[in-house]
Amino acid sequence: MKWGMVIDLQKCTGCGECAAACKLENNVAIVAHKESEMGRTMLWMDMLTIYEGEYPRLRVRQIPRPCMHCDHPPCTKVCPVRATYINEEGIVAQIYPQCIGCRYCMAACPYTVKSFNWYKPSFPPGMARTTNPDVSVRPVGVVEKCTFCIHRLQIAREQAKSEARDLRENDYQPACGASCPTGAIVFGDLENANHQVNRLAHNPRATKLLEDLGTEPKVIYLKEVD
Amino acid sequence: MKLSRREFLQWLGVTGALAGGVSQIWAVPDEWGEKLRSGPRLETWKMSTCGQCPAGCGIRVRLIDDIPVRILGNPIAPVNNGFTCPMGEAGLELLYHPDRIAQPMRRKGKKGENGWEPVSWEDALKQISQALREQGKAKPPGRFGFLMGDRNTLLTEFAGEFAARLGSSHFFPWRAPAVNELGLRQGAGEFPPFAFDLKRTDYLITFGANLLEEPISPVYFNRIYGVLKEERTRTGLKMVHVDARMSQAGRNATEWVQIRPGSMGVLALGLAYVILRDKRYDQDFIARYTQDFRQGGEDFWTLVNRDYSPERVSDITGVPAQTILRLAREFGSAKAPLALSGGTSASSETGLFSQWAVASLNALSGSFSAKGLWRDPALLPWGPSLVSVFSPRTGAFSRKPQNTLGSDLPASWVAEQLPDLAAAGKIPDLEILLIAQVNPVFQASNQKAWKAWLSRIPLVVQFATLVDDTSPHADLVLPLTTYLEQWDLTLPIPNLPFSLLGLQQPIIPPLPGARPLGDILLHLGREAGIDLFPGSGEKPYGEYVQERMKKIFASGKGTPYFEAISLEFLEDLRKRGWQVYSYPAFADFWRLLREKGGWWDPGEYPALDWKGKKKFLFPTAPRLAALLKETSIPRSEGGGEKGAKTPHLWLEEKIRRPNGHDSFILVPFTTLMNMTGDGASQPLLQEMFGLHSRQYWKTWAEMHPERAARLKLKDGDLIRVVSGNGAMTLPVRVVPTVSAEILSVPFGQGHTESGRDANHIGANPIAVLDHRMDPLSGRNSWQSTLVRVEQIKR
Incomplete structure (x- = not known):
């Protein structure tokens, strides 16, 4: 079993809903304007914008960018305390209590998907109520990133177990995929021939970001053709 | 004691804490914290309709121990099919906002200064109802105005009824126009504008219409754009976006055409020039259903052929003549071409002219006769809504059924100009103005005029969830509930090809201090001697919503939202007498509505048929001149007299x-x-x-x-x-x-x-x-x- 994601850029309209859903689902801290000015905005799902050509042939590519969950992740290799590691299902995970905040992994990640918690989580009175109770809030001084919404996998597994059945394809979908209005984000088991991602990963339009680095990302993009 | 707003909030917090811990300063009651920590963690879901914008998306709210923790899309809501936009997701931040107003406030000191003192709800309401009664006795009446942000819900209609029953025609809804609204109002006499089915076009050109970021229904249009983008690789659908900035609509189109701001109408007429010259126009449609095309004299044909050659259009718009020729030929030769005007096309000095020109491009090219491309919005089973209108000739406001506007304009178009209309004597000196759900001092470009006008009105009452930029200019600020704590109905969304009523229901009871606007209006009405909900005794607005739904139930039309099945399959089922849900009594129907989140008519609107419609009017110089001469909308500069013969050139x-x-x-x-x-x-x-x-x-x-x-x-x-x-x-x-x-x-x-x-x-x-x-x-x-x-x- 190897969890992976396919993002079809021909379907994506760049609405940004994946980024919003991700922030709320995972209680990603909102750092407010002064900290944002210092480049400390935290987005597990970011939106890359690439300009190609010049007007009148200008094309703007918008690329949603989660953690690539590489098969050869550069981040895990540099972690001195094994706070980040790749599990047997291919998810690059993070153990927050183990993280010492050295940020080597942030420097090593070529996709710049990791963010550092510069601040103690604080909420104006009342605002704490908007957090998702399924995901813990990270303490100050640790690195965090997209987890493929692994908590959803745990919930889905428990549900399947209680119903004495195997996990079905749609049981486990990360928040970005589940919230994408155009269905551009597809998630599933890359090794399961019955899963849609498996088929899409072999599409001729399939490509990976910075493939030549040999990181073997498990987020696969389908190129826009027009 | 004179307190600033901040001091006032602090003061409330301190006294609250001293009085035993129930602080009023933060909207979330303190006991919730304990409940969240030690409750049984029971998960429930409630359906409602988003109120962040007028798009009518169904939402599904997750509650843990009855405390809302997340908003997601309602999977069976026809507008959004389970998805939301970032605004929809963020709704709980409004519900739990730490700066929510917790108690009515009365201004201390001068207007514009930010000094407040707390007052009780009783005192505040008494002051308003007394002022309403007094203005009712004045001769002539109508010294009462109501400015309301129109979120396309029943509440707007209800507030309009409230103003009308109190003898005032000065109800001013405030909202951005829908796509094609200005152009089709002028060219076809239609309001609301026709709906359209984007999936049926083979050539889409959007003049400023940024469907992906405009408040009509961004989630709906993002969904459709996703489908169109994927399909166009097979079908060859072209999507052209015309604007000075490449918005999301431009980024998702196949071509972006840069244009000088304000010149979209000129480009549309430039395309018309080429279509006329190439004789690619829909002669049958034009002969049967249009007027002023080529009857002689100063007609559309003359206007376009004389003044809109590609060279001249290129000079005005900055679009190369070659591009104009190409676009016109592509558009003119398409089987189901569709030209939409929205967004920036409406917000320029040539707005109506531009949209009218774009509408005439559709009349010219056969778009209006393309099968199923345009849809005629059906009235709701309870009949036409009454809308507030403005007469450009007399400058008077009144109310009319939505389908019989005649020569009047929707009042929402001129809402930004109220200070100027007041200065020009078109609105009497108001004694009392109610403001709800809108922030004109921030949203209007003539902010100084707004502040001055508000300072002249003796009693300005603002209903708001948060203090905003307009509050310092109000005399009373009353705390409103958010859309998550109140009853309402979202009305059918303009431009969308089907009918729906999205049910807004309280996810939680109103947080301390706040009240729903519907209930406030019912109360004020009763105090002023009018009953907006006859025979109900003291029933709240929620019951009024229920009462209105009884009419829908009685009509037997539509159904509560249901899981998606294909419309063709549904039609087959219907022919065999099958009903989607079974609800023998209204109570069953109402229960289903609350469970599913709304009502819709799964059959799409009928295809547009011009038989029985007014003839489409093409823009001509005399018609533009007459409009300019008649209008009583205040001008920022000299009148249109000098452009009497060539009004289009004056506009250009x-x-x-x-x-x-x-x-x-x-x-x-x-x-x-x-x-x-x-x-x-x-x-x-x-x-x-x-x-x-x-x-x-x-x-x-x-x-x-x-x-x-x-x-x-x-x-x-x-x-x-x-x-x-x-x-x-x-x-x-x-x-x-x-x-x-x-x-x-x-x-x-x-x-x-x-x-x-x-x-x-x-x-x-x-x-x-x-x-x-x-x-x-x-x-x-x-x-x-x-x-x-x-x-x-x-």
Whole structure:
């Protein structure tokens, strides 16, 4: 079993809903304007914008960018305390209590998907109520990133177990995929021939970001053709 | 004791704590914290309809131990099929906002100053109802006005009824026009505009219509665009977006055509010129259903052939003549071409003219006769809604059924001009003005005039969830519930090809201090001697909503939302007498509505049939001249007399060009994160404000690389943008997605009073605009202001 994601850029309209859903689902801290000015905005799902050509042939590519969950992740290799590691299902995970905040992994990640918690989580009175109770809030001084919404996998597994059945394809979908209005984000088991991602990963339009680095990302993009 | 608002809130917090711990300062009751920590963690879901914008998306709220923790889309809501936009997701930040007003406040000191004292609900309501009774006795009556942000819900109609029953025709709804609204109102006499089915077009050209970021229904249109983008690789569908800035609509189109702001109508007539010359027009449709095409004299044919040759159009619009020829030929030869005008096309001094020209492009090219492409919105089973209208001839406001507007305009078009209309004597000196769900001092470009007008009205009452930029100019501020704590119905969404009623129901009871507007109006009405809900005794607004749904139930039409099945299959089932749900009694129907989140008519609107419709009027010089002569909308400059014979040329003079190396046309734009400016109060939306530009929590200015190079500006440099009306300091973003003539600045920041996450962040580009408006529609122009740019040394 190897969890992976396919993002079809021909379907994506760049609405940004994946980024919003991700922030709320995972209680990603909102750092407010002064900290944002210092480049400390935290987005597990970011939106890359690439300009190609010049007007009148200008094309703007918008690329949603989660953690690539590489098969050869550069981040895990540099972690001195094994706070980040790749599990047997291919998810690059993070153990927050183990993280010492050295940020080597942030420097090593070529996709710049990791963010550092510069601040103690604080909420104006009342605002704490908007957090998702399924995901813990990270303490100050640790690195965090997209987890493929692994908590959803745990919930889905428990549900399947209680119903004495195997996990079905749609049981486990990360928040970005589940919230994408155009269905551009597809998630599933890359090794399961019955899963849609498996088929899409072999599409001729399939490509990976910075493939030549040999990181073997498990987020696969389908190129826009027009 | 004179207190500032902040001191007032602090004071409330302190006294609350002293009195035994139930602090009123924060909206969330303290006991919830304990409940969240030690409750049984029971999960429930409730269905409702989003109220962040008028799009009518169904929402599904997750509650843990009855405390809302997340908003997701309702999977069976027909508008959004389970999805939301970032605004929809952020709704709980409004519900739990720490700056929510907790108690009615009365102004202390002068208007514009921010001094408040707390008053009880009883005292505040007594003061309003007394003022309402007194103005009712005055001769002539009508010294009472009601300005209301129209979120396309039943509540707007109810508030209009409230004003009318109190003898006032001065009910002013405030909302952005739908796509094609100005053009089809003028050309076809239609209001609301026809709906359209994007999936049936084979050539889409959008004149400023940014369906992906406009508040009509962004989730719906993002879904459809996703499908169109995928299918166009097989079908060859072309999607052309015409605008000075490449918005999300431009980025997702197959081609973006840069155009000078305000000149979209000229381009449309330029395309018409080529279509006429090539004889590619729909002769049958034109002969049967249109007027003024070619009857002789100053007709459309003459107008277009004389004044809109590609060379001249190219000079005015900046679009190369070759592109005009190509676009016209592509559009003219398509089987189901569709030209839409929205967004920026409506917010210029040539707004109505531009949209009218685009509408005539559809009449010309056979778009209106393409099968199923256009849809005729059916009335709800309870009949036509009454809408507030403005007579351009007399300047008077009144109410009319939505389908019988005659020569009147929807009052929402002129809502921004109320101070000018008052100055021109078209509105009497008001004794009392109620304001709800709108922030005119922030949203209108003539902000000084708004402040002055509000300061002249003896009693200005604002109903609001958060204090906003208008509050300092009010005499009383009363705390409203959010859409998550109240009853309402979202009405059918303009432009969408099906009918629906989205049920808004309280996810939780109103938080302490706040009341729903519907209930306040019912109470005020009873106090003033009118009963808006006859025979109900003291029943609340929620029961009124239920009562209205009884009419829908009795009609037997439509059904509560249901799981998606194909319409063809449904039609087959229906023919066999099958019903989707079984609800023998209203109680069953109501229970299903609450469970499913709304009602809809799964059959799409019937295809547009011009038989029985008024003839489509093509724009002609005499008709434009007559409109300009008759209109009583105040002008920012000399009247249209000099343009009596060539009114179109007079209008074209209003298309601005920069005059110097540091001169730009300032063009504000809106983003999906903050379409009306309200989003700035919600931290999630602030953090995602400029997601695509990587600009968060700020305002920036977008400039074309060539212009930036000439001004020796680099990405991130600070610039000072100076207009005749003010100045603002912003970082510059050097991007190829704007035309070289414009400086594009996002709207939404620059609040002075809108909660802690909005205040004193960024700048409001609307505040520095020159006050210019479209003399034919009354809409403020966002594209008429020339600014100079100066570099600021860091």
